[in-house]
Amino acid sequence: MTDLDAQDPLAAYRERFVGTGSDLVYLDGNSLGRPLRTTGERLRTFVDDEWGQRLIRGWDESWFLLPEVVGDEIGRVCLGAAAGQTVVGDSTTVLLYKAMRAAVALRPGRTEIVVDRDNFPTDRYVADGVARECGLTLRWVDVDTSAGVTAELLAEAVGEQTALVVLSHVAYRSAWLADVPALTRLAHDAGALVLWDLSHSVGSVPTSLDAWDVDLAVGCTYKYLNGGPGAPAFVYVAGRLLHGEGALTQPVQGWMGASDPFLMGPTYTPAPGVRRMVSGTPPVVGMLALQDMLALIDEVGMDAVRAKSVGLTEHAITTAAALLPDTTLASPRQAERRGGHVTLNHPLMREATAELWRRDVIPDYRDPHGLRLGLSPLSTSYAEVARGLETVRAVLDSLG
Ligand SMILES: *Cc1c(COP(=O)(O)O)cnc(C)c1O
Secondary structure, eight states, X not given: OXXXXXXXXXXXXXXXBTTTTSSOEEOBTTTSOOOBHXXXXXXXXXXXXXXXXXXXXXXXXXXXXXXXXXXXXXXXXXXXXXXXXXXXXXXXXXXHHHHHHHHHHTSTTOOEEEEETTSXXXXXXXXXXXHHHHTOEEEEEOOOTTSOOOHHHHHHHOSTTEEEEEEESBOTTTOBBOOHHHHHHHHHHTTOEEEEEOTTXXXXXXXXXXXXXXXXXXXXXXXXXXXXXXXXXXXXXXXXXXXXXXXXXXXXXXXXXXXXXXXXXXXOOBOSGGGGGOOSSOOTGGGHHHHHHHHHHHHHOHHHHHHHXXXXXXXXXXXXXXXXXXXXXXXXXXXXXXXXXXXXXXXXXXXXXXXXXXTTEEOEEETTTEEXXXXXXXXXXXXXXXXXXXXXXXXXXXXX
């Protein structure tokens, strides 16, 4: 234990996660969060009592509404979103598609989707597909891969032709933390809608989606929300887009998002409110682990989670400056512009990462030459970060 761990008010939460008693150094919680110990019991109870005993009755008793119930919890605990605007559903990729199609349909006559070249691949690929499908053009924003999209860059790209702007809150490579309210205002001033991808911020960096006047957002639950591999994503749609004449509709109009699924009627009428973003049968089992992490974050509070996150990334940066002067920081130095991970570049990082994994130190690698340290605030200790970076030093020395 270091002094930093001794002074960390959240240090005790680490042992609530499976595996934190071992010497393994886990610096990839932003790709797949560790499971909570309570999750094993929740899964067992679900099989034995709910699925096993309630059987099909479970749908009426609680499962049918789970996308909205868990969505509202994500909204309240993590997003700064009032109830009735968030649902859990498909993968992030599928929800990006549904949200982008829904958004461009609300801006008929406009011809462009704005997206940055360093956005996560799936966001770029889906935007490209939606543009092709709807006869629109992609307008690319070029960015510095050690930073991200600024107001100046976005201002040059948006205009009266822009239907939709698609951006990530925290850049998956550099951890650049976008100024959501400022960039949202720029999109709105141009008459466009904006879709924020919160995959690398939800559960790590707080948002105030309602106060920031965000239109749409999506995000992962298997990263900082510890929902487990393949846990479903969520989508947020501002209430003002969900009601009245011209309310948003999405393209995958399945029965579970219809106004009365069990009427099984001849035509689709969207459910009132955000339920319309649901398509098919909700992934009930996939939403179990996530509920444990939401309860824990609720107990701790997002502001305390963010304070620890900043502490960890700051510690990684100062330790790397001392131990790894031959690496370059490819993340913002300023904490206010940085999310929950840190990327360090070195020409040998690809080889180094493979060797680190063999030594039970698990960071991630991102081209070009980037070692990405994802520091999940509640399950990572300061000592773990230091041990990880000491091993990086040893591995680089052994390769050099
Ligand atoms: C992790 C991540 C995704 C993942 O999408 P899936 O459909 O869950 O594979 C999407 N967008 C961003 C920005 C991500 O970081």
